[in-house]
Amino acid sequence: MTVLILGGTSEAAALDQHLAEQAPDIRAIISLAGHTVDPRPSNLPVRVGGFGGIDGLRQYLRDENIIAVIDATHPFAAIMPFNAEHACKAEGVPLLAIRRESWRPQAGDKWKSVPDIEAAVVALGRVPRRVFLTIGRLDLPDFADAPQHHYLVRAIEPIGDRLPVPHVTVIQQRGPFHAxxxxKLMRREGIDVLVSKNSGGDATVGKLIAARRLGLPVIMVERPPKPDVETVAHVDQVLPWLVTQGLFVTERGV
Known part of the structure; x- marks a missing residue:
């Protein structure tokens, strides 16, 4: 009997470590979408790639005798959380989502909230600006519609030809990043505006603190909708949830 962790976030990595330390008898597997070629090392078995939609995920739950699913996907995962909801409901498998809190503007912030990447491109305006893009590499092609800007792109992996514009500089790094x-980076690059997804968490909040200190505007892309499922905010709440579901018994028998 196996617990399936839908991963791709720091929470999934932390849960991996937490289970290894606190519940080594639990058999778990982490599933990654495969967007990152060089993911973080894992203590648990890892599968990579999609399931083939809801029906494919249902079949996987049956084939692997999955007793619970933990949705630790990225806050901007728009499809898998709904597929997990439908598949788990159909197969009678308990589902728990780990969802970190969104960032909220603080005093001194100059945020412009937008619903999606396309709106972020429009919000940059027509006048050339020096733009710091911290949205990952998958959504970069949309910014090719605004080639007048100078882009500083930070991504975990090479972006290839995803942003075919005249002026683009790439920094290949993995967080955390300190304010x-x-x-220093924004000053050195003469950044005029920061574009960010509202991913939440501590690992990359430093860019928002830096923008506040420098008085820079931030175009904040808000999260897509999520299904209404049982949710916790921290990985240390997962084991108690498994206990309440009758799927795991602690050494004290509770």
Whole structure:
């Protein structure tokens, strides 16, 4: 009997470590979408790639005798959370989502919230600006519609030809990023505006602190809708949930 973790976030990595330390008897597997070629090392078995929609995920739950699913996908995962909801409901498999809190603007912030990447491109305007893009590499092609800007792109992996514009600089890094370093970077690159997804969490919040200190505007892309499923905010709440579901018994028998 196996617990399936839909991963791709720091929470999934933390849950991996938490289960290895606190519940080594639990058999778990992490599933990654495959967008990152060089994912973080894992203590647990890893599968990579899609399931083939809802029907494919249902079949996987049956074939692997999955007793629970933990949705630790990225806050901007728009399809898998709904597929997991439908598949788990159809197969009678308990589902728990780990969802970190969104960032909220603080005093001194100059945020412009937009619903999606396309709106972020429009919000940059027509006048050339020096733009710091911290949205990952998958959504970069949309910014080719605004080639007048100078783009500083930060991504975990090479972006290839995803942003075919005259002026683009790429920084290949993986967080966490500290506010002091972010401020130095923005000063050095003469950044006029920051574009960010509202991913939440501590690992990349430093860019927002730096933008606040520098008085820079932030175009904030808000999260897509999520299904209404049982949710926790922290990985240490997963084991108690498994206990309440009758899927795991602690050494004390509770």
């Amino acid at each position: 002091e370093d972010e401020e």
